[in-house]
Amino acid sequence: MKKVNGANATKCALLVLKIASRCNLNCTYCYMYNLGDNTYRNQPKVMSDNVVTALIRKVKNHCITHDIKVFDFNFHGGEPLLVGMDFFKKFVSKANDLLLPETTPIFSIQTNGTLLDDKWCELFGELNIHLGISLDGTPEINDMYRIDHAGRGSYTDIIRGIKVAMKSDKLLNPPGLLSVINIKSNPAEVYNHFLEINPHNVDFLIPDANYDSPPLKPDYLSETPYADWLIEIFDLWFKEKKPFGVNIFESLVAAILGKGDQSDVLGGANKELLVIETNGGIEPVGQLKICKNGFTKIGINVLENELDEAFDNDLGLLFHLSGQKTCQYCKACPILNICGGGYLPHRYSKVNGFNNPSIYCKDLVKLITHIQNKLFSALPEALFLETGASMLTFEKAMSIMDSNRHLLLVEDEELEEFAK
Numbered sequence: 001m002k003k004v005n006g007a008n009a010t011k012c013a014l015l016v017l018k019i020a021s022r023c024n025l026n027c028t029y030c031y032m033y034n035l036g037d038n039t040y041r042n043q044p045k046v047m048s049d050n051v052v053t054a055l056i057r058k059v060k061n062h063c064i065t066h067d068i069k070v071f072d073f074n075f076h077g078g079e080p081l082l083v084g085m086d087f088f089k090k091f092v093s094k095a096n097d098l099l100l101p102e103t104t105p106i107f108s109i110q111t112n113g114t115l116l117d118d119k120w121c122e123l124f125g126e127l128n129i130h131l132g133i134s135l136d137g138t139p140e141i142n143d144m145y146r147i148d149h150a151g152r153g154s155y156t157d158i159i160r161g162i163k164v165a166m167k168s169d170k171l172l173n174p175p176g177l178l179s180v181i182n183i184k185s186n187p188a189e190v191y192n193h194f195l196e197i198n199p200h201n202v203d204f205l206i207p208d209a210n211y212d213s214p215p216l217k218p219d220y221l222s223e224t225p226y227a228d229w230l231i232e233i234f235d236l237w238f239k240e241k242k243p244f245g246v247n248i249f250e251s252l253v254a255a256i257l258g259k260g261d262q263s264d265v266l267g268g269a270n271k272e273l274l275v276i277e278t279n280g281g282i283e284p285v286g287q288l289k290i291c292k293n294g295f296t297k298i299g300i301n302v303l304e305n306e307l308d309e310a311f312d313n314d315l316g317l318l319f320h321l322s323g324q325k326t327c328q329y330c331k332a333c334p335i336l337n338i339c340g341g342g343y344l345p346h347r348y349s350k351v352n353g354f355n356n357p358s359i360y361c362k363d364l365v366k367l368i369t370h371i372q373n374k375l376f377s378a379l380p381e382a383l384f385l386e387t388g389a390s391m392l393t394f395e396k397a398m399s400i401m402d403s404n405r406h407l408l409l410v411e412d413e414e415l416e417e418f419a420k
């Protein structure tokens with residue numbers, strides 16, 4: 001693939017920084033520790049000063065090459081607060097020194113919130129770091145999977161951290177929440193719980209799963225439990241005029257209305273993110289760790305390589321272009337332009353590699369057609385007719401897709417090279 005500058009360039013605009021490779025929690029669904037990848041054991045516990053300096057220099061080179069004016073750094077882990085406050089002070093000052101004024105660095109952090117206190121909030125405010133905290137819902141729901149190393153639930157510690165952050169007048173914005181969907185929960189209860197907290201935004205994540213480790217679908221639920229769960233929340237959120245941002249809904253609405261898609265999960269846009277491990281290793285998105293042990297190790301490191309070299313690697317490039325490099329069944333799908341074949345980690349099987357639709361395909365069809373039709377029905381009829389769009393029901397989409405099932409058998413060497 002030839003690299004070019006401009007909208008379609010093969011480039012990175014966001015680094016997910018694994019600044020700590022260990023965590024004080026041990027959530028059962030965590031792709032770092034509990035879904036088959038053990039490589040964290042060989043990683044330094046925290047990112048060193050040398051790696052930080054090298055990675056910021058590599059970002060600078062990358063921004064110059066691609067004329068990038070704004071670059072996102074997301075502090076992640078493990079649990080990023082385990083690195084201590086000095087790490088953040090040094091990192092932000094180094095990034096500002098090296099990147100400004102040509103490129104503006106934007107900082108955010110995703111923490112489990114259990115260690116948050118006023119001092120941390122003050123520091124994040126001072127350093128302009130946007131705060132995101134992980135919480136799955138009500139105490140009972142959160143504590144089903146978000147547990148510590150002794151098996152105890154984490155809700156009490158997380159909500160204490162959230163309350164500190166919500167009360168703080170130092171933060172740039174109230175914190176956002178990141179929530180892994182638990183289909184055993186009542187979606188309205190989770191929504192109302194979040195409404196009481198009143199976060200800046202909520203990011204609902206579909207749990208990481210693929211054809212070899214399928215998602216949880218208890219018999220008592222429908223065939224599309226994840227769509228049903230999200231649809232109930234979408235309808236409340238839409239009716240109540242979006243009391244807080246919900247990333248998955250906002251990016252789907254934007255894509256449906258033709259305003260481009262910003263999602264790193266769904267849609268056809270290039271996925272402009274890379275991960276940096278504590279040892280400086282450059283990798284494609286971390287959720288690919290669920291495919292097999294060591295899967296994301298593509299053999300490059302900020303100590304020696306440029307960020308662009310991630311796209312010389314087959315897996316690095318495939319993730320980047322995953323909205324376009326889909327199986328033939330997805331290519332014939334009536335909502336491909338919105339879905340983009342689903343999140344790459346969710347397409348994997350040991351038999352076919354990535355030559356599959358998302359394991360959540362049916363859920364995605366139901367969710368996307370629901371949102372699309374809800375939006376279209378809210379438009380005045382004349383305006384709807386003007387768009388030239390037509391309603392596509394879930395049933396109609398599924399019947400088109402059923403007639404395309406033979407395409408599931410079409411081989412694709414490029415996508416199958418990752419089969420075991």
Ligand code: SF4
Pocket residue numbers: 023024025026027029030031032033077078079112134
């Ligand atoms: S808090 Fe995050 S990093 Fe830690 S175990 Fe849970 S999901 Fe993994």
Ligand code: SF4
Pocket residue numbers: 329330331333334335336339340341342357358360361362364365
């Ligand atoms: S809905 Fe299914 S078939 Fe359509 S693009 Fe998404 S994963 Fe592929």
